[in-house]
Amino acid sequence: xxxxxxxxxxxxxxxxxxxxxxxxxxxxxxxxxxxxxxxxxxxxxxxxxxxxxxxxxxxxxxxxxxxxxxxxxxxxxxxxxxxxxxxxxxxxxxxxxxxxxxxxxxxxxxxxxxxxxxxxxxxxxxxxxxxxxxxxxxxxxxxxxxxxxxxxxxxxxxxxxxxxxxxxxxxxxxxxxxxxxxxxxxxxxxxxxxxxxxxxxxxxxxxxxxxxxxxxxxxxxxxxxxxxxxxxxxxxxxxxxxxxxxxxxxxxxxxxxxxxxxxxxxxxxxxxxxxxxxxxxxxxxxxxxxxxxxxxxxxxxxxxxxxxxxxxxxxxxxxxxxxxxxxxxxxxxxxxxxxxxxxxxxxxxxxxxxxxxxxxxxxxxxxxxxxxxxxxxxxxxxxxxxxxxxxxxxxxxxxxxxxxxxxxxxxxxxxxxxxxxxxxxxxxxxxxxxxxxxxxxxxxxxxxxxxxxxxxxxxxxxxxxxxxxxxxxxxxxxxx
Numbered sequence: 192x193x194x195x196x197x198x199x200x201x202x203x204x205x206x207x208x209x210x211x212x213x214x215x216x217x218x219x220x221x222x223x224x225x226x227x228x229x230x231x232x233x234x235x236x237x238x239x240x241x242x243x244x245x246x247x248x249x250x251x252x253x254x255x256x257x258x259x260x261x262x263x264x265x266x267x268x269x270x271x272x273x274x275x276x277x278x279x280x281x282x283x284x285x286x287x288x289x290x291x292x293x294x295x296x297x298x299x300x301x302x303x304x305x306x307x308x309x310x311x312x313x314x315x316x317x318x319x320x321x322x323x324x325x326x327x328x329x330x331x332x333x334x335x336x337x338x339x340x341x342x343x344x345x346x347x348x349x350x351x352x353x354x355x356x357x358x359x360x361x362x363x364x365x366x367x368x369x370x371x372x373x374x375x376x377x378x379x380x381x382x383x384x385x386x387x388x389x390x391x392x393x394x395x396x397x398x399x400x401x402x403x404x405x406x407x408x409x410x411x412x413x414x415x416x417x418x419x420x421x422x423x424x425x426x427x428x429x430x431x432x433x434x435x436x437x438x439x440x441x442x443x444x445x446x447x448x449x450x451x452x453x454x455x456x457x458x459x460x461x462x463x464x465x466x467x468x469x470x471x472x473x474x475x476x477x478x479x480x481x482x483x484x485x486x487x488x489x490x491x492x493x494x495x496x497x498x499x500x501x502x503x504x505x506x507x508x509x510x511x512x513x514x515x516x517x518x519x520x521x522x523x524x525x526x527x528x529x530x531x532x533x534x535x536x537x538x539x540x541x542x543x544x545x546x547x548x549x550x551x552x553x554x555x556x557x558x559x560x561x562x563x564x565x566x567x568x569x570x571x572x573x574x575x576x577x578x579x580x581x582x583x584x585x586x587x588x589x590x591x592x593x594x595x596x597x598x599x600x601x602x603x604x605x606x607x608x609x610x611x612x613x614x615x616x617x618x619x620x621x622x623x624x625x626x627x628x629x630x631x632x633x634x635x636x637x638x639x640x641x642x643x644x645x646x647x648x649x650x651x652x653x654x655x656x657x658x659x660x661x662x663x664x665x666x667x668x669x670x671x
Contacts, residue, residue, distance in 0.1 A: 488629065
């Protein structure tokens, strides 16, 4: 792994060295002179934060009236170096009462040297968490007289946190009611040609959690992903249960997730941070259930008239509904007059974006509202430029529906005190880049996504009952 820093310097705006620390012997102590002469005095500080002078690379960042300069002579991890600077400044501010400037550095030389020895070893960043470092570097910094931030309270029960096991959560938390809120938020991206063929279709999703749990709980999350179900059936020596499974791509986790356990058991196990955080991100490219299909018909009637007919069908369950549906239908710039007929919602012409904007506040499932419009165009003597025919765009939000088919099978909470927890889950599907190309005088048909039969409730949050996996449908069962 490339190093992040061979030396670090803190300079004021005049170029004077306030404090420095050499971590490796491959750079000299006077390398900062090259930075001062070739960069600061030539007034090239704002052009690029990475410069190479001679055989050394300089990475620098200005914070308040201080320049932080990292020097490296070999191949370096630039992203890691800048991340280290940002985290180090956050750490210093936590000790200095929220201030980081030339005065704060001059007043806290000893503390800064002690911190620099702890947060980097031989050019490699170490633990920079203020909560953990304050457990064994208890010296308080000289606080700025202008800082009104209260001093951070010491964290109790330091043994587990000093090891770095759960630096994102402190012990001693206590809640009267232990609850976990789980949000699965997905964005559907669609690009369809004027001939009805899908050019791009994928789903990007994230799982958000809000935890109000006492103590130091251990959580285990089960999803209906294909790899996880197959691994579970192997460990339990029984065939996998029937039902829809999905394949997750490009999965990224929060630092609290136990990656060793995920690689071996394919289960998401973690000790959650307190409050709200993003547990994971993922992407789905196969088996996407489109929540809407659009059937546009646009006809040109001579040089000054157009007819627009658009039908939008919701293919999710009849007991479900979409909110804030907006359909933007492009029209030529020379549009002079429009008239509408809609079976649901409201429509108007927006000349600033050259679109017919059709809004439906609440869109029930298994319905087909239509829009019919007549458009009069301005007749010009000069030759009319060809219309570029931008695609139709949609905006929507469908609660309790996932385009990927992702479902939470279980969410288990273990804590040594054995308290009872209440788990809630919510599914939301939104429009990402949802575009349908149009073809003049030719019907552009979107391939119909499979309809879903749903017997669920329309609740915003649904209680996650502690039942067997096959019955855990969060208050309702859904099949496609």
